Amino acid sequence: MARTAAFPVFDLGRFEKAGGAEREALGAEVDGICRSTGFLAITNHGVPRAVIDGVWDQAKAFFDLPYEEKYAARAPYAGYPYGYLGPKLEALAKSKGVDTPPDLKESFNGGPLSVPAGLDDKDALAFCYAETIWPAAPAGFRAAWTAYYSAMEDLAQRIMRVFAVAIGLPEHYFDSFIDHPISALRALNYPEQAVPPEPGQLRAGAHTDYGTLTILLPQEGSKGLEILSPDGEWTPVPPVPGAFVINIGDLMGLWTNDRWVSTLHRVVNPGADEGGGERRQSLAFFHQPNWDAEITVLPQFLAAGERPKYEPVRSGPYLMGKFRSTTK
Numbered sequence: 655m656a657r658t659a660a661f662p663v664f665d666l667g668r669f670e671k672a673g674g675a676e677r678e679a680l681g682a683e684v685d686g687i688c689r690s691t692g693f694l695a696i697t698n699h700g701v702p703r704a705v706i707d708g709v710w711d712q713a714k715a716f717f718d719l720p721y722e723e724k725y726a727a728r729a730p731y732a733g734y735p736y737g738y739l740g741p742k743l744e745a746l747a748k749s750k751g752v753d754t755p756p757d758l759k760e761s762f763n764g765g766p767l768s769v770p771a772g773l774d775d776k777d778a779l780a781f782c783y784a785e786t787i788w789p790a791a792p793a794g795f796r797a798a799w800t801a802y803y804s805a806m807e808d809l810a811q812r813i814m815r816v817f818a819v820a821i822g823l824p825e826h827y828f829d830s831f832i833d834h835p836i837s838a839l840r841a842l843n844y845p846e847q848a849v850p851p852e853p854g855q856l857r858a859g860a861h862t863d864y865g866t867l868t869i870l871l872p873q874e875g876s877k878g879l880e881i882l883s884p885d886g887e888w889t890p891v892p893p894v895p896g897a898f899v900i901n902i903g904d905l906m907g908l909w910t911n912d913r914w915v916s917t918l919h920r921v922v923n924p925g926a927d928e929g930g931g932e933r934r935q936s937l938a939f940f941h942q943p944n945w946d947a948e949i950t951v952l953p954q955f956l957a958a959g960e961r962p963k964y965e966p967v968r969s970g971p972y973l974m975g976k977f978r979s980t981t982k
């Protein structure tokens with residue numbers, strides 16, 4: 655049975671202005687949240703309303719297009735990370751080794767806005783620095799998208815500073831891991847369900863996110879996003895007006911040897927009482943460290959002689975493997 659719980663809200667502007675003891679206390683709060691669920695709302699984030707509305711409206715207009723027009727901006731082959739990913743092409747639960755029917759959604763995906771000078775790693779160039787396949791319409795799509803993507807890169811970097819303080823590191827500790835991030839932005843559309851879902855089929859199957867953190871913007875007032883709370887109950891994430899929903903991904907779990915939890919979450923179908931339910935839109939920015947960044951369990955999370963739970967991973971190849979496990 656799902657239930658609603660108090661959902662933590664973090665005032666980013668206050669943290670950034672705070673000094674000494676207050677800043678540490680706010681960091682300790684975030685540490686507590688990340689030890690329990692790693693899901694929180696961020697207010698006072700400074701991202702201009704116009705930037706948010708701009709990409710939101712463009713994404714809506716894109717999803718409103720006839721399928722053939724969206725299909726023209728498709729990812730050219732299975733496993734290609736960017737462009738339009740049509741219905742029934744991804745099952746997120748597969749990233750956890752759980753075989754389900756495909757998720758009931760479509761998405762548009764875009765990668766980093768530029769390639770770092772001198773980068774010559776073939777896999778990096780072919781995967782995360784592959785070109786975004788821009789749609790021909792709506793006309794303002796690319797400009798609105800890149801403005802939002804830039805705002806998310808900046809916000810993610812600021813949140814990583816909160817995370818550094820929260821685990822007792824210097825504020826800028828993570829900066830060198832994330833100065834050429836390979837983050838992806840995904841606009842999601844979960845269509846109305848004219849046909850009932852198959853058994854085990856959700857809007858987004860239960861998964862954890864792969865990177866450091868995700869900045870999510872669910873449609874205002876919408877339902878469906880649920881997280882598995884520490885007591886094992888699926889718990890709805892309530893709408894928090896004007897806020898972003900942040901969740902940590904697997905790499906924060908790795909860095910902290912699972913002190914912080916990368917929590918399972920999913921998007922459920924509209925209830926039986928809602929018929930086919932309304933369409934639901936969201937934006938998800940998946941922050942991911944530099945292609946070459948090596949993520950290793952931090953020594954302060956190991957007792958003397960304790961073996962880390964994880965081998966080190968390289969950010970880029972690790973992400974590529976995860977992504978390829980979910981698409982067909």
Ligand SMILES: O=C(O)CCC(=O)C(=O)O
Pocket residue numbers: 842858863870872879919920921935936937938
């Ligand atoms: O659409 C949402 O609210 C969540 C989507 C999600 O968790 C994901 O795509 O990783």
Ligand SMILES: [Fe+2]
Pocket residue numbers: 861862863868919
């Ligand atoms: Fe997710």
